[in-house]
Amino acid sequence: MTKIAVLGAGSWGTALSIVLADNGHEVNLWTHRKDQAAIINETRRNDKYLDVEIPSNIKAYDILTEAIDGVTAVVIVVPTKAIREVCKSLNDVLNHDVTIIHASKGIEPVTLKRVSQMIAEELENYKEEDIVVLSGPSHAEEVALRQPTTVTVSSVQMDNAKVAQDLFINESFRVYTSPDILGIELGGALKNIIALGAGISDGLGYGDNAKAALITRGLAEIARLGTSLGANPLSFLGLPGVGDLIVTCTSVHSRNWRAGNLLGKGHKLDDVLEQMGMVVEGVRTVKAAYQFAEEQQVEMPITKGIYQVLFEEKDPKDIVEQLMNRTKREEMDDLAKLLMERYS
Incomplete structure (x- = not known):
């Protein structure tokens, strides 16, 4: 039996703990909240996040030193805004070699760092190429119910990716590997922006035509x-790209879609975030992607429009009109062209 620490006892951390427990591993689920750890251990429930029974081979901890004692792998599943703080704490207490896996999706505003880069900067004995990312179309609610789900794990060090694949793969949770950690992390982060847009579109009362166009053109931007x-x-045509984009833009499970839906109905951003009660990663990622696009001189009109809705309080209907009245252009100037240039 392998002992694994999962850092972050929200919905996604809990769901991944269940996958690992189903595979016979001993799982130490860490939370910074003492009361949450006690409730999980006493009731085998984490009802604030998931309405499922937690297997007996998952034990919750609120003390990080105890959670990582004797583990062979550490799975980091905290919001991106908490990555650095958690990793600094981990760096102070981790005194043996482990496989570091993260399943958080986002980009840090201002620094424009991906999650693997942030982790590597805070952990003294680990480089970016050592880190494994797990990403793909995977709502925690469905994973916890053992509904069929498929994801990708990626690392520059493919041996580490294969370790992660072996830890997680089972009959309801299929895991592929990829060496393109850059594409996998960016796809997982940027799709949240488009999901906000899809929610806004639905909140405005627009139909399937508008959402299909938004998803397709959003993929081109990503x-x-x-x-x-x-x-x-090619990574953007895979599970952490178009797969994650579809599921996040079309499901009521998606926090980003739900937040966008409220924005489309006229609610202000601060009110939306308060109503959600959980982290909406797409909001932070919009800031980072907008800055990325400016610095890279990459045209991202959908991202720019959503940025204007979130942070400049522009009317969503005005942004849609702005997008629809852009200069005429050919469609095959984006993903198809990129693929043709790379592989012709």
């Missing part, structure tokens, strides 16, 4: 920025 930074364009 690929355009990602490839400008060196990612493989």
Whole structure:
């Protein structure tokens, strides 16, 4: 039996703990809240986040030193705004070699660092190429119910990716590997922006035509920025790209879609975030992607429009009109063109 620490007892951390427990591993689920750890251990429930029973081989801890004692792998599943703080604490107490896996999706505003870069900066004995990312179309609610789910794990060090694959793969949770950690992380982060847009579209009462267009053109934006930074364009056609984009833009499970839906109905951002009660990663990522696009001189009109809705209080209907009245252009100038240039 392998002992694994999962840092972060929200919905996604809890769901991944259940996957690992189903595979026979001993799971130490860490939370910074003492009361939450006590409730999980006493009731085998984490009802604030998921309405499922927690297996007996998952034990919750609120003391990090105890949570990582004797583990062979550490899975980091905290919001991106908490990554650095948690990793600094981990760096102070981790005194043996482990496989570091993260399943958080986002980009740090201002620094424009991906999660693996933030982790590597805070952990003294780990480089970016050592880190594994787990990403893909995977709502925690469905994973916890053992509904069929497929994800990708990626690392520059493919041996580490294969370790992660072996830890998680089972009959309801299929895991592929990829060497393109840049593309996998960017796809997982940037799709949250488009999901906000999809929610706004639905909140405005627009139909399937509008949402299909938004998803398709959103994918082009993601690929355009990602490839400008060196990612493989094929990654954006995979599970952490178009797969995650579809599921996040079309499901009521998606926090980003729900937040966008409220914005489309006229609610202000601060009120929306208060109503959500959980982190909406897309909001932070919009800031980072907007800055990325400016610095890379990459055209991202959907991202720019959503930025204007969130942070400049522009009317969503005005932004839609702005997007619909852009200069005429060919469609095959984005992802298809990138692929043709790379592989012709």
